[in-house]
Amino acid sequence: MTTTRLSARAAIASVADPGSFAELPAPQRESAPDGPLAWAGYDDSRARATARTGEEESVVTGTALIGGRQAAVVSFEFGFLGGSLGERTGDRLEAAYTYAREHRLPLVSLIATGGSRMQEGMLALTQLQRVARQSASTRAAGLPQIAVLRDPTTGGGWATLGAGADVVLALPGAQVGFAGSRVRPADADPAAYTAEGQYAAGHVDAVVPPAELPAALADWLRVLAAPRSAEPVGPPAALADVPPPQTGWDAVRQARHPDRPRAEAYLDAYFALRLPLSGDRAGGTDPGMLCGFGLREGRAVAYAAQCGTATRPAGYRTAARVIRLADRLGIPVLTLVDTPGAANDAAAEHAGAGAAIADTFAAVAAAAVPVTTLLIGEGGSGGALALAAPGNTWVTPDSYFSVIAPELAAAILKRPASEAASTADQLRIRPQDLVALGVARGVVGPHRPGPAG
Numbered sequence: 151m152t153t154t155r156l157s158a159r160a161a162i163a164s165v166a167d168p169g170s171f172a173e174l175p176a177p178q179r180e181s182a183p184d185g186p187l188a189w190a191g192y193d194d195s196r197a198r199a200t201a202r203t204g205e206e207e208s209v210v211t212g213t214a215l216i217g218g219r220q221a222a223v224v225s226f227e228f229g230f231l232g233g234s235l236g237e238r239t240g241d242r243l244e245a246a247y248t249y250a251r252e253h254r255l256p257l258v259s260l261i262a263t264g265g266s267r268m269q270e271g272m273l274a275l276t277q278l279q280r281v282a283r284q285s286a287s288t289r290a291a292g293l294p295q296i297a298v299l300r301d302p303t304t305g306g307g308w309a310t311l312g313a314g315a316d317v318v319l320a321l322p323g324a325q326v327g328f329a330g331s332r333v334r335p336a337d338a339d340p341a342a343y344t345a346e347g348q349y350a351a352g353h354v355d356a357v358v359p360p361a362e363l364p365a366a367l368a369d370w371l372r373v374l375a376a377p378r379s380a381e382p383v384g385p386p387a388a389l390a391d392v393p394p395p396q397t398g399w400d401a402v403r404q405a406r407h408p409d410r411p412r413a414e415a416y417l418d419a420y421f422a423l424r425l426p427l428s429g430d431r432a433g434g435t436d437p438g439m440l441c442g443f444g445l446r447e448g449r450a451v452a453y454a455a456q457c458g459t460a461t462r463p464a465g466y467r468t469a470a471r472v473i474r475l476a477d478r479l480g481i482p483v484l485t486l487v488d489t490p491g492a493a494n495d496a497a498a499e500h501a502g503a504g505a506a507i508a509d510t511f512a513a514v515a516a517a518a519v520p521v522t523t524l525l526i527g528e529g530g531s532g533g534a535l536a537l538a539a540p541g542n543t544w545v546t547p548d549s550y551f552s553v554i555a556p557e558l559a560a561a562i563l564k565r566p567a568s569e570a571a572s573t574a575d576q577l578r579i580r581p582q583d584l585v586a587l588g589v590a591r592g593v594v595g596p597h598r599p600g601p602a603g
Contacts, residue, residue, distance in 0.1 A: 155228055155229075155262065155300070155301055156300070157203065157227060157229060158203075158205065158209065158210040158225040158226055158227035158260070158262075159171075159210060159225070161225050161260045161262070161300065162210065162212075162214060162223055162225045162260065164360065164363070164364070165214075165216055165258075165260070165298075165363055165364045165367050166214035166215060166216055166223070167214065167215040167216065167217070167218065170214045170215035171212050171213070171214040171223070172212050172213050172214070173210065173211070173212040174211045174212050174213070174242075174245060174246060174249060175245075176206065176207070176211075176238075176241075176242055176245075177238075177241040177242065177244075177245050179237060179238055179241055181237075181238075184269075185236075185269055185270050186237070186270055186271070186273050187269065187270060187271050187273075189269040189270075192269040195231065195269070196231070199229065199230040199231050200230070202229055202230075203227050203229040203230050205227045205229075205230050206238075207227075207230065207236075207238045207239055207242060208226060208227050208228075208230040208231055208232075208233045208234055208235070208236070208239050208263070208267075209224060209225065209226050209227065209233075209239050209242050209243060210224075210225045210226075210227060211223065211224050211225075211242050211243070211245065211246035211249075212246075213249075213253075213255065216258065216364070216367050216368055216371055217364070217365070217367065217368020217369070217371055217372060218368075219256075219368070219371040219372065219375055220255055221255055221256045221257065221258045221371060222246055222247075222249055222250035222253075222255045222256070222257045222258070223246075223257075223258050223259075223260070224243060224246050224257065224258070224259045224260065224261075224311070225259075225260040226260065226261050226262040226263050226300070226307070227262075228262040228263065228264070228300075228302075231267060231269075232263070232264035232265075233261075233262045233263035233264055233307070234263060234264055234265060234266060234267035234268075234274070235263065235265070235266050235267060235274060235277045235278070235281075235306060235307065236266075236267040236269075236270045236273075236274045236277065237270060237273055237274065237277065239267075239277060240277035240280045240281065243277075243280070243281055243284065243311075244280055244281075244284050247284035247285070247287070247288050248284070250288060250293060251287065251288055251291050251293065254291075254293065255293070256293055256294045256295070256296065256371060256374060256375070257288060257293065257294075257295045257296070258295075258296045258297075258298070258367060258371075259295070259296070259297045259298065259311045259312070259315065260298045260300060261297060261298065261299055261300055261303045261307050261308070261311055261312050262300040262301060262302065262303065263302070263303060263304065263305065263306075263307035263308075264302060264304055264305060264307075264330055265304055265305020265306050265307060265330060266278065266305060266306050275306070277306075278306040278309070278310050281306075281310040281311060282310050282314065285310065285311070285314050285315075289316075289478065292478055292479055292480060294316050294317065294370075294374045294479060295314070295315040295316050295317075296315060296316065296317045296318075296319070296367065296370055296371075297311055297312045297313075297314075297315035297317070297318050297319065298319050298320070298321070298358075298363065298367070299312055299318065299319070299320035299321065299324050299326050299345060299348075299354065300321055300324055301321065301323065301324040301325055302324065302325035302326070302330065302331075303320075303324060303325070303326045304325060304326070304327055304328065304329065304330040304331075304343075305328065305329075305330060308326060308327065308328055309328055312326070313353060313431070316475055317355055317370055317427065318353070318354050318355050319354070319355060319356050319357075319358050319363070319366060319367075320345035320348065320349065320354045320356070320357050320358070321345060321357070321358065321359075321360060321363070322345060322346070322357055322358075322359055322360075323344065323345065323346075324344065324345040325343055325344065326343065326344060326345050326347075326348045326353075326354070327342065327343035327348070329343070331343070345357050349428065349429070350435070351429070351433050351434070351435075352428065352429025352430045352431060352432065352433055352434045352435045352464060352468070353429055353431060353433075354428070354429065355426070355427045355428050355429065356426065356428065369423065369425055370425060372423075372445075373423065373425055373443050373444065373445055373450050374443070374450065374479065376445055376448065376449055376450040377448065377449050377450070378449055378450045378451075378479075378480055378481045378482060379449055379482055379520075380482075380520070381482075381520060382482060382520035382521070382522045382539075382542055383446060383449075383451050383482050383484055383520070383522050384522070385484075385522055385523075385524040385544040385594050386416050386419060386420045386484075386486075386524055386526075386594070387419075387594055387595060387596060388546040388547055388548070388593075388594045388595060388596050389411035389415055389416060389419065389546075389596075390410060390411055390546065390547070390548045390596070391596035392404060392547050392548050393547065394547050394580065394581060394582050394593065395547070395548075395550075395580050395581070397571070397574070397575055397580075398550070398556065398571070398573075398574030398575040398576075398577060398578070398579050398580055398583075399556070399570070399571035399574045399575070400580075401549070401550040401574070401579055401580040401581065402550055402556060402574055402579070404547075404548040404549075404550075405527045405528045405548055405549050405550050406527075406528065407548070410527060410548055411526070412457055412458055412488065412526075412527070413440055413455035413456060413457045413458070413486050413488060413526065414440065414457070416455070416486055416524070416526055417440065417444070417453060417455060417486070420444075420446060420484070421444035421445060421446055421451070421453075422444070422445045422446070422447075422448075423444055423445045424442055424443070424444030424445075424453070425442050425443050425444065426440065426441065426442040427441050427442045427443070427468070427471075427472055428441075428468070429464070429468060430463075430464040430465075430467035430468045430471060430506075431467075431471060432464070432467055433464075434462070434463065434464025434467070434501065435464050435468070436461065436462040436463075436464040436465030436468065437457070437459075438456060438457045438458070438459035438460070438461055438462065438465055438489070439454065439455070439456055439457070439461060439462075439464075439465030439466075439468055439469055440453070440454075440455040440457060441453065441454045441455070441468050441469055441471075441472040442472070443472075443476070443481065450479075450481045451481065451482055451483070451484055452472055452473070452475070452476035452481050452482070452483045452484070453472075453483070453484045453485070453486070454468075454469035454472055454473060454483070454484075454485045454486075454537060455484075455485065455486035455488075456486060456487055456488045456489045456534070456537065457488065458488045458489065458490075458527055458528065459489065459490075460489060460490055460491055460492060460493040460494070460533070461489045461491075461492050461493060461533055462492075462493045462498055462501070462503075463493070463498055463501040463502050463503045463505075463506035463507075464501070464506075465506075466492075466503075466506035466507050466509065466510040466536060467506050467509060467510075469485070469510050469513070469537060470506075470509045470510045470512070470513035473510075473513040473514060473517055473521070474513050474517075476517075476519055477513075477516070477517045477518055477519050480519060481519060482519050482520045482521070482522070483517065483519060483520070483521045483522070484521075484522050484523075484524070485514075485521060485522070485523045485524075485537040485538070485539065486523075486524055486526050486537075487523060487524070487525045487526065487527075487529055487534045487537050487538055487543075487551075488525070488526045488527035488528055488529075488534075488549075489528060489529075489530050489533055489534050490528050490530040490555065491530030491531050491532075491533040491534065491555070492507055492530075492531075492532070492533030492536075507532060507533060507536045510536040510537060511535075511536050514536070514537065514538075514539060514540075515540075520539075520542070521539035521542065522539060522542050522544070523537065523538045523539040523542060523543040523544065524543075524544045524545070524546065524594065525538070525543065525544070525545040525546065525549045525551055525581075525584075525590070526546050526548075526549060527546075527548070527549055528549070528550065529549065529550060529551030529552065529579075530552065530554075530555060531552065531553060531554055531555075534551065535551075541591075542591065543589065543590050543591065544590060544591055544592055544593070544594050545581040545584055545585070545590045545592075545593055545594070546581065546593070546594055547581055547593055549581055550574075550579040550580060550581070551579060551584050551589060551590075552574075552577050552579040553577065554577075556570045556571070556573045556574035556577060556579075557570045559573050559577060560573045581593045
């Protein structure tokens with residue numbers, strides 16, 4: 151698949167409100183003839199790049215309105231020495247990050263780069279440290295960073311500005327990877343170095359067609375700039391109007407009913423707008439864990455929601471990633487618990503199931519922002535509890551929470567399978583039992599149709 155390579159300014163114009171871009175002044179740096187390495191012909195190469203592109207460097211920086219919201223913008227000019235990073239590039243990037251922090255602006259990076267500039271040697275490579283430091287300072291300031299991966303996004307540009315952003319969007323067909331096309335192994339799978347391949351591997355949040363990119367960026371800026379509550383958000387209403395279960399086994403059967411409402415329905419009813427984040431940034435995704443940010447009654451809320459399947463390590467890591475991002479941005483969190491338990495196959499163990507669950511427990515425990523949890527179906531052991539907010543967990547009438555599945559409890563106690571139902575009663579797993587035990591704050595009432603707000 152081929153992509154259209156826009157110039158740096160055309161890329162800005164493609165997403166910014168018309169006439170809103172204002173360029174930042176470029177920091178001035180004295181340079182020795184042919185650069186710090188006295189690389190023969192380097193000055194001539196830069197002069198030709200300027201004549202071809204009209205730019206003095208490989209990056210253009212400034213501010214712009216995107217969907218009516220102000221942002222600091224960084225856009226790479228691939229036509230200028232392959233969008234490579236040199237000392238002057240680093241100067242401009244540092245100035246843009248500094249401006250974003252001083253003016254409390256989100257930073258949007260439109261990346262198209264081949265990596266560090268060979269003609270400046272190690273001094274070019276160390277610009278990655280400058281970028282990483284600026285990104286970390288901006289992260290510590292509680293400001294969001296959104297990256298758009300254009301074609302190509304490789305080398306240090308991908309490993310700092312791109313992969314280091316909070317939200318990573320990519321254009322279809324873009325070449326994305328640490329290794330550029332001329333340095334990767336000859337037998338490497340080319341699909342691994344594409345936007346789509348990186349999305350499948352959990353390193354990109356969404357692949358967005360160019361025509362949809364302005365709206366996608368505007369939505370993200372809208373949500374991340376929305377007011378946020380210092381108080382816990384209210385739990386969603388129950389979507390199934392069912393009576394409390396009479397027995398523990400009734401609770402299990404209701405929670406396992408194939409027609410029971412699932413996470414997607416709860417999220418759709420709760421949010422007026424929601425934007426998904428995908429992937430654990432460690433090579434994995436889990437379709438059974440929905441994560442992202444949304445608007446609830448005009449306020450920003452983050453979410454992590456299990457979908458009724460056995461949650462895989464990538465799902466836990468994605469949830470922990472989103473909870474930590476929400477904590478840094480001061481956005482309250484909603485979690486929906488619904489899993490028979492953590493995945494326990496060999497692949498899950500190899501992928502670090504225990505460590506991933508521990509990381510999710512830690513993210514919830516350490517969050518300074520309020521976390522609200524609603525149990526909407528099965529609550530299977532620690533794999534479910536990892537997402538549950540201590541002291542602020544609610545339950546629906548068609549749910550149960552158990553230290554272990556009743557069938558497994560009976561097996562461990564060497565009881566016949568026919569005693570699973572009576573074992574469920576002994577475990578006290580019904581919604582009303584959870585409230586009586588102090589595990590849950592209350593059983594939520596049925597949903598009343600109306601605008602999500």
